[in-house]
Amino acid sequence: MRISIRNLRFVAESTGVRFxxxxxxILAATxxxxxxxxxxxxxxxxxxxxxxVVQAKPDPDPLTYExxxxxxxxxxxxRTDKYYSIGTAFSIGHGRYVTAAHVLLAGLxxxxxxxxxxxxxxxxxxxxxIEKFGLxxxxxxxxxxxxxxxxxxxxDSKPATNDVVYAVGNALGTGVxxxxxxxxxxxxxxQDGAWKWMRFSAAASPGNSGGPLLxxxxxxxxxxxxxxxxxxxxxALPIQQVLDAPDNQAVLDERTYYxxxxxxxxxxxxxxxxxxxxPLSLADxxxxxxxxxxxxxxxxxxxxxxxxxxxxxPSGSGSARLLHTIPPEIFGFPGMIARNSNGEWALAxxxxxxxxxxxxxxxxxxxLGHNLLFHIRRPDKLDAKTFYHDEKxxxxxxxxxxxxxxxxGSDSVKITSLGKPESESEYVDRWQRxxxxxxxxxxxxxxxxxxxxxxxxxxxxxMLRPTAGSGxxxxxxxxxxxxxxxxxxxxxxxxxxxxxxxxxxxxxxAFNSIRIDFDYGHRFAYSSKRLAFSxxxxxxxxxxxGYMDLAFMFFSDAGRAVWDVADVRIWKGTPNQIGDRIAxxxxxxxxxxxxxxxxxxxxxxxxxxxxxxxxxRNQDDLMTINAIIGQTTGKPAVLYSVFFGIDGNHPQDFxxxxxxxLMKNTQVFEH
Numbered sequence: 001m002r003i004s005i006r007n008l009r010f011v012a013e014s015t016g017v018r019f020x021x022x023x024x025x026i027l028a029a030t031x032x033x034x035x036x037x038x039x040x041x042x043x044x045x046x047x048x049x050x051x052x053v054v055q056a057k058p059d060p061d062p063l064t065y066e067x068x069x070x071x072x073x074x075x076x077x078x079r080t081d082k083y084y085s086i087g088t089a090f091s092i093g094h095g096r097y098v099t100a101a102h103v104l105l106a107g108l109x110x111x112x113x114x115x116x117x118x119x120x121x122x123x124x125x126x127x128x129x130i131e132k133f134g135l136x137x138x139x140x141x142x143x144x145x146x147x148x149x150x151x152x153x154x155x156d157s158k159p160a161t162n163d164v165v166y167a168v169g170n171a172l173g174t175g176v177x178x179x180x181x182x183x184x185x186x187x188x189x190x191q192d193g194a195w196k197w198m199r200f201s202a203a204a205s206p207g208n209s210g211g212p213l214l215x216x217x218x219x220x221x222x223x224x225x226x227x228x229x230x231x232x233x234x235x236a237l238p239i240q241q242v243l244d245a246p247d248n249q250a251v252l253d254e255r256t257y258y259x260x261x262x263x264x265x266x267x268x269x270x271x272x273x274x275x276x277x278x279p280l281s282l283a284d285x286x287x288x289x290x291x292x293x294x295x296x297x298x299x300x301x302x303x304x305x306x307x308x309x310x311x312x313x314p315s316g317s318g319s320a321r322l323l324h325t326i327p328p329e330i331f332g333f334p335g336m337i338a339r340n341s342n343g344e345w346a347l348a349x350x351x352x353x354x355x356x357x358x359x360x361x362x363x364x365x366x367x368l369g370h371n372l373l374f375h376i377r378r379p380d381k382l383d384a385k386t387f388y389h390d391e392k393x394x395x396x397x398x399x400x401x402x403x404x405x406x407x408x409g410s411d412s413v414k415i416t417s418l419g420k421p422e423s424e425s426e427y428v429d430r431w432q433r434x435x436x437x438x439x440x441x442x443x444x445x446x447x448x449x450x451x452x453x454x455x456x457x458x459x460x461x462x463m464l465r466p467t468a469g470s471g472x473x474x475x476x477x478x479x480x481x482x483x484x485x486x487x488x489x490x491x492x493x494x495x496x497x498x499x500x501x502x503x504x505x506x507x508x509x510a511f512n513s514i515r516i517d518f519d520y521g522h523r524f525a526y527s528s529k530r531l532a533f534s535x536x537x538x539x540x541x542x543x544x545x546g547y548m549d550l551a552f553m554f555f556s557d558a559g560r561a562v563w564d565v566a567d568v569r570i571w572k573g574t575p576n577q578i579g580d581r582i583a584x585x586x587x588x589x590x591x592x593x594x595x596x597x598x599x600x601x602x603x604x605x606x607x608x609x610x611x612x613x614x615x616x617r618n619q620d621d622l623m624t625i626n627a628i629i630g631q632t633t634g635k636p637a638v639l640y641s642v643f644f645g646i647d648g649n650h651p652q653d654f655x656x657x658x659x660x661x662l663m664k665n666t667q668v669f670e671h
Contacts, residue, residue: 038166038178042218046178047120048151049091052170053103053210054083054124055112058443062419065406073409077174083124084446088169088176088211089117092141092220093152096131098242099210100225101138104130108286108470111443115282119148120176129279132242133250133289135272136191138225139242143279153212156219157240159183159198167202167224167234169211176211179203183213183221184233191255191271198222198236248278250285252292258300260478261369262313262338262485268304272296294473301477311343313485314554314561318343323556324590324598333375334461336368337485337554347487355401361459363401371482374398374462384499388455388506391421391438395451398462406444418442418449427452429483431563432509437479439472450475452483457492457500457548489551493574494518495544510552510564518542526568531584531640533568533666539644539658540572540580547571555588557670582662583643589636605639606632612641616655622647625655630668638670 038046071079087103097117107115117125125144132141159165165183170176181202188196200213204224213222213236222236245251252275258268274292278285305312313319322337322345338348350366350373357363361379365372376397378387386393396417404415421438428434433454440449446469454461463486467475492500500506501516518524524542525534536542553566566586573579587605590598605612605628614627624645632639644658 037164037180038214038216038218043178045151046153046168046212046214046218047176048149049153050168050176050212051089051091051097051117051119051125051148052085052176052207053087053089053099053115054085054118055107055110055115055446056083057081058111058113061443062441063406063415063443064417064419066414066416069406069408069413070411071408073411083118084112085118085170085207086115087207087209088224090168090210090212090220091148091152092155092239092242093150095143095147096141097144098139098141098212098223100223101133101135101140102225103210104133104140104142105289105470106446107282108290109472110469111441111446111448117144117148123148127282129281130250130285131279132245132247133278133285134241134245135250135252136189136254137195137237137241137245139223139237139245141242141245142282153214154217154219155239155243156215156217156221157238157243159215159221159238161185164216165200165202165221166214166216166218167200167204167208167211168214169204169208169224171205171207178214183215187235195238195241197225198238199228199233200236201233204234250276250278250289252289256296256300258297258304260301260304260481261371262336262482263304263308264339264341266304266308266339268300268307270296270300270303290470290473297474297477301481305481311339313337313339313345316343319345319561320591321594321598322346323554323561324588324594325553325555326585326587326598326601332489332491333364333366334373335487336371336373336482337487338368353401357397357400361397363398365401365403370465370478372403372462372464374464376459376462378459378496384496385503387459388503391424391436391451391453392417392419394453394460394462395421395438395440398464404442404449404466422448427480427483429480429486431484433483433563434506434508435483437476442466448472450479452479454483454486454488455500455503455506456488456490457496459492461486461488487554489549491547491549493544494520494542494546494548497548498544508563514550514565520544524570528565530565530586530670531568531666531668533584533662535582535662535665539661540570540582545573547574549575551585555586579647581643581645583641583645584666585641585643586638587641588638605641606636608632614656614659616650616652618649621649623650623655625659627659627663629663629666630671636671638668640666640668642666 086106089097089099091097125146125148128143128145130142161183163183166178166180168178179202181200183200185199186196208224211224212220213224215221220239222238224236226235252272254272256270256272276288310316311318333352335347335349337345339345350368352364352366355363357379359379359381362377364375399416402414405412418440421440423439425437427437436453438451447466449466452463465475513529515527520543523536549569550565551567554563569583571579571581590602608628611626612628616625622645626641626643629640629642642663
């Protein structure tokens with residue numbers, strides 16, 4: 001994930017139910033403005049030379065809401081304006097205009113159209129050419145396709161501290177206003193002190209970014225850019241820094257950071273340094289800029305992964321414990337393999353909330369890092385083929401959780417559909433799992449929603465992140481890596497499994513060596529390169545409501561990490577109902593030096609000690625019996641346990657006959 005103060009971000013509450021979208025506009029609301037005392041004779045020039053930076057409101061809106069939007073709750077100007085007001089710009093003469101770089105970059109991959117200037121009469125002027133650009137200094141100089149006039153602000157390149165200054169800008173989107181204060185001090189820029197920011201006390205609000213800071217005579221001394229996070233002082237770039245910047249050049253020179261959610265505390269620190277020639281049209285500028293920034297982020301990710309390669313799952317000693325872990329008894333909600341502060345890779349799980357759907361469906365939701373995770377259980381009456389291949393339908397099911405709401409004045413309206421995705425594709429992770437990738441738009445936020453969906457027998461798993469319009473590459477880059485660390489067990493009723501297995505486009509490559517055949521009321525058979533077994537209703541009922549879990553795990557196979565089935569579990573009913581159950585957990589010899597629990601369990605398996613001794617036992621009114629299949633002499637590397645469980649209390653002879661019946665039709669192909 002790219003870390004930058006200029007990024008747009010979503011803030012997820014702990015429940016994962018509601019989101020507040022926050023644009024990291026560098027300016028925030030401040031104290032009530034003092035009355036401006038600028039010479040009235042200067043005001044007409046200031047007004048004529050200062051402009052709002054605007055973007056067109058998208059139309060039509062592809063979203064569907066739970067009720068009509070109560071737009072009458074918005075101020076009249078806001079609900080009738082055809083544009084969003086995002087910043088301020090000003091003329092310095094000779095057809096050149098200045099604003100903040102981050103204001104211009106708001107148009108990058110924007111859903112609101114390109115930024116343009118709007119004068120006090122409401123006329124809009126498209127940007128023509130980008131002539132100068134400084135990312136780190138946060139400024140841009142450009143021309144317009146049509147000139148508004150010849151009004152321009154004069155320059156004062158040597159202002160004095162403690163003098164009165166005036167911040168001129170589009171305060172909170174209400175038009176250009178002037179507010180006074182003092183030029184209090186200078187402070188070195190944070191990276192290497194290459195210049196000094198101006199600090200001033202004149203009030204500034206969201207929308208002031210890019211506006212002029214004037215001296216007492218109405219001359220430009222700086223470009224208003226940022227607000228101090230801790231005190232009522234604002235920042236401006238001295239105008240001389242703009243004038244001295246090289247002509248016809250875009251300069252990218254800024255400290256950047258890259259981190260990946262699964263790597264605790266690991267951050268790739270770099271400086272983005274690049275240049276390209278100007279002038280360029282706005283569209284060509286965006287393409288050149290985005291190409292360089294995306295390439296830099298690609299390099300950052302690769303550098304981070306290379307730096308961490310020796311200890312990146314499944315490599316390194318920190319992975320050993322997880323690669324030798326026994327499959328958990330029940331695993332429902334998806335998790336993510338992540339490295340904790342002590343260097344160990346472990347399964348990270350989220351607190352979850354469940355929303356019931358019609359026809360026995362539900363959505364489980366949680367959050368891990370910057371990512372939302374969902375498990376959708378497909379409603380029984382929903383056609384499987386439609387569910388697996390209709391992205392809009394699946395997202396509409398997620399919308400029933402109320403995760404996205406649109407604020408309108410004092411109200412908040414639930415979004416019930418995002419419409420059709422903007423794009424669809426497929427991504428295959430390192431374990432050869434096939435993810436369906438989709439992107440939706442949230443036009444009112446100038447944002448997108450990225451979803452990676454993994455089909456499963458009972459429905460699907462969804463990894464989702466809302467992102468700024470310009471954050472699509474960043475999120476895709478992250479998700480391509482994070483998909484490798486998703487932990488998911490494949491579960492469902494036999495009826496769901498039948499439909500899932502018929503659509504081979506959904507199946508991970510691990511299923512190439514797995515064959516599952518069943519005939520309701522007659523026979524069930526499973527075979528893979530590791531294990532084969534079969535049984536009839538004499539052992540356990542075989543019907544559509546039976547439940548099977550292929551417990552896929554990451555484990556070591558002949559020294560190589562694989563993602564494969566580590567346990568096959570089949571219930572007569574659902575896991576929540578306990579019920580009759582058979583299972584085939586896989587055990588393998590732990591490495592020396594791992595924790596004692598793993599070693600003790602392995603020794604019990606090898607020696608066929610309790611509970612792997614073929615002796616029936618009663619636990620919570622469930623009778624169970626466990627036995628080891630295969631030879632345990634010598635030094636076996638892999639062994640399987642054969643498990644049978646049934647409700648009630650049953651004698652040893654009965655339980656032994658059941659486990660013998662199951663073992664009779666079981667073969668193990670690895671040792």
